[in-house]
Amino acid sequence: MVLTSIRNPVIKRFRKLQQAKVRHQQGQLLLEGTHLLEEACRAGLGFDVLCYSLDWQDNHSGLLSRAIAQSQRSELVSDAVLAAIATTVNPDGVVAIAPYQLSSAVAWDEHFANTPFLGVAVDALQDPGNLGTIIRTATAVEVDMLVLSRNSVDPTQPKVLRASAGQWFHLAMRNSEHLPTTMAQLRQYFRAVPLQVIATSPNTHLSYWDIDYCQPSLILVGNEGAGVSDEVLASA
Template identity: 50%
Template sequence: MLTSVKNPLVKLMRQLHQAKGRRQQQQFLLEGTHLLEEALAVQHPLTVVCSTPTWQTRYPELWQKIQAQTPRAETVSPEVLQAMATTVHPDGVVAMAVRHPSGNSHPDTDQAFSLTLGVAVETLQDPGNLGTMIRTAAAVAADGLWLSANSVDSDHPKVLRASAGQWFRLPLYSCADLTQQVNQWRRAGLQIIATQSQASTLYWELDLRQPTIILLGNEGAGLSPELVEAATAQACIPLAPSVESLNVAVTAALMLYEVRRQRLKTEAWP
């Protein structure tokens, strides 16, 4: 059992707290039983799993599965696990998982022609917002979520926790040039909806039964003029006069479920 917080493995785990460390190691940090179960369910490659004796006693079958499927499974003291984790009260297990190239996967060139519903986000900074959006997009069976390269890392520990495990279920894509990607969708005939507070069209007035991409912007600045120009339509969510804006993750949820509401009459829920 590892008992020293100065063990080299602790240092490696702690480096994954930061984007630089994740890029250098091409790995990311998983914390908690639920995320670990989700990773195993989709056979996401893990390189190291560390757990306390108490956790192993609580989840003996899961620990056996980890030992059989993971190159390195270590028993560690609670103090060592605490040093590895980003959470204040870790539940007894952390893991190192293999990163997708550039932080996530990349779409095929012809993928635009098969999309029915997607979310594209520009310069998103809050990991909790991104994780919540991932969870919601997965709940409505969206085809994927596209993120501009200057946004928060999609495998930030807080993103993974906020996604409640749906990070492993929803395709995520990193876009070096999101405007170029939006123009590609537009040429393929997709409807591109820019969420704009000053738009004259209410979001439920749009016909969202056709293949649609929802564009969402930075928490403070919103969408860039280039992306607004690239969209095929603009829509707003009505607010009381005293309210300036909605949280971006709430906006995403309203838009995505309006798509599903309109489509329920013509297609079966997945």
């Protein structure tokens, strides 16, 4: 049976999740596209609802079987319904709702004590594509933690997830109400070998290659125009 009405309560859930406020209140993500779904499945993410078109079903039977097995509910929908619930101009045929949780607590992981810790903190970053790129790059180099200041771009934006190429699901992320406080909390975990905080800046004599990353390190990335704020710089 194909779901064809955009007035269906399930479809209304998808459309509401296009609003950041609703995503945060409900703790749910809006996932769009084959690659994002595939990465979410690989990460073992469960889906509250999965919607897909007939063409997508015919072309991705294996992935569909895995996704349905991880879904509480799945619906075959018309192309018109899919277009109504997607945020992209040309959706590729699949959209899902998944739960998420971003904590503000800086949790200690025992493996940090055995390997050089590498973290990244973003301060007032505004562009969703830039955040997605940072997530993708951080995952590639096995960053342990990404810390997001409260005035940075919303990490649950569909554009952020797409720009991350699905790596969003493979990186530990934390929200920070006050970045200097979060940095101080992190420093408490590293006493034998102190945590070095490295602020990116256009006005410095040091390059990326001059830093010793064999000791615990936290890299600060600032706003696209203003850079790292003075308050955060003072804590570096």
